[in-house]
Amino acid sequence: MHRKLTSAMEHAKDSRQTNTVPQDGGALDSLGRWREWVVPSPDSQATYLAWLQIREQLEAIGAREAAQHVTARDIAQLRALFRPYSRKGFIAQHELADYAEIDLRFHQQIVRLSGNRALQRLWALFGHEQMQMVKANTIESLDRAQVSLQDHLAIIDALESAEPERCALLCKQHIRALYDHICHELQ
Known part of the structure; x- marks a missing residue:
């Protein structure tokens, strides 16, 4: 080859x-x-913000494509990720590191469910696994866990309803909200 x-x-x-x-x-x-190809992990706040803007677009594409052929089994697996938190309606402080890992798995699944191999490769290049500590700290320091949970559940609902444009919009809004929150905190 x-x-x-x-x-x-x-x-x-x-x-x-x-x-x-x-x-x-x-x-x-x-x-x-x-x-x-190597995409370096963000090494500064400015780079992290630029990285989030790229993620916003990539994951919107993934969600749009996933909504076109997601199965009931896929939906059940996505819901199962958040079941421990959605049942009780909140995420406790001591659960934030675990929640950050589940958050990563959710976003990986959305991109995987798109069926778009080029998108999957590009998304993987961004070193999401290496960013887990940053992500866990961001969720905790910005107190975004509850909002994030509701965002994820809304995205799953849109996937289940097979609404590609709504899925893309919700993914964009989810990541844009994090971006905006970080920008606000930096001021």
Whole structure:
């Protein structure tokens, strides 16, 4: 596969077409060396905010596509993630780290359910697992857990109703609310 890709890229480069192949997770640099794509984890507040803006768009696409073919089983699995919290109606302080992990799994599932492999690869490049500590601290410091829970349940309802545009809008609003909250806290 790598040889075929290299040959195709050399041809494209010689004909000045392109030097990247997004669907294959990397690119040939100007010297013809293969490089994996790497998206660095945010290392500053400004970078984290830019990262959230990108996530807002990616996850809206994922939610829109997921709503078009999500199954009853998928919905049940998403609801099961939040069942411990939705039953009692709140998230206790000592549960925030666990909730942050469930939050990550929810967003991973939405992107996975989209069925869009390019989107899945791009989303994975953003190093969400490495950002878990930041995410847990953000949920705790901004006191967003209850709002986040309600957002997630509304997204699941929209998925269940097979409303692609509503799903996309709710995902955008969910991540935009976090972005706005962080911006407000930084002022």
